[in-house]
Amino acid sequence: MKIFIETPRLIIREMLPEDLEGMFIMDSDPEVHRYLGNQPVKDIETIKQVIEFVRRQYVDFGIGRWSVIDKSTQEFMGWTGFKFNTEERNGHVNYIDIGYRLQKRHWGKGIASECAEACMQYGLNELKYDKIFAVAHIDNIASNKVLQKIGLSKKNQFDYDGEMCNWYEYLVQ
Numbered sequence: 001m002k003i004f005i006e007t008p009r010l011i012i013r014e015m016l017p018e019d020l021e022g023m024f025i026m027d028s029d030p031e032v033h034r035y036l037g038n039q040p041v042k043d044i045e046t047i048k049q050v051i052e053f054v055r056r057q058y059v060d061f062g063i064g065r066w067s068v069i070d071k072s073t074q075e076f077m078g079w080t081g082f083k084f085n086t087e088e089r090n091g092h093v094n095y096i097d098i099g100y101r102l103q104k105r106h107w108g109k110g111i112a113s114e115c116a117e118a119c120m121q122y123g124l125n126e127l128k129y130d131k132i133f134a135v136a137h138i139d140n141i142a143s144n145k146v147l148q149k150i151g152l153s154k155k156n157q158f159d160y161d162g163e164m165c166n167w168y169e170y171l172v173q
Ligand SMILES: CC(C)(COP(=O)(O)OP(=O)(O)OC[C@H]1O[C@@H](n2cnc3c(N)ncnc32)[C@H](O)[C@@H]1OP(=O)(O)O)[C@@H](O)C(=O)NCCC(=O)NCCS
Pocket: 031, 032, 033, 035, 036, 099, 100, 101, 102, 103, 106, 107, 108, 109, 110, 111, 112, 113, 114, 135, 136, 137, 140, 141, 142, 143, 145, 146, 149
């Protein structure tokens, strides 16, 4: 099992089949999906496929989202990190984005900020990315704040399957 990053409160490691239940708790919650297209997951089989998809991305692209684990309890909290996106969005294709998603009980404690900051440093210093992108629904205040805090710049708004989203970029000079 590979651990990529440790922060004061968190372990950021590869996503594992054992994250199934924690992922289901997160992704079956309508509030979690409020700014993600409003389609919470209904069955655990779908989550099993998501975990398989992420693990396949590790093999195909050398990167994929990582699980966030509470250091003090060893519990699954959510995911964070990078994804190689092959679908066209806002005129971009085959690009790396940064993201995060947490179970609702962990919101409002700075966890997303802690994850995202640590991942940015890892992406720039270890993975040597020179371009990192991100997308956030225009009304998702917390997510927009996190992206700005970690240094991404808002470039434009675009239509993401019928929802207006902000497009963010970080370009190494
Ligand atoms: C977005 C999400 C990851 C934020 O996680 P979090 O750990 O609560 O975020 P943080 O505690 O680090 O807060 C970041 C900032 O947003 C603010 N914030 C948090 N929740 C907020 C809310 N509901 N309304 C307004 N501001 C909020 C915080 O005060 C903080 O501001 P600061 O940087 O000025 O201190 C979490 O809400 C989530 O998992 N949502 C569902 C999935 C999702 O939307 N992912 C992002 C897709 S783009």
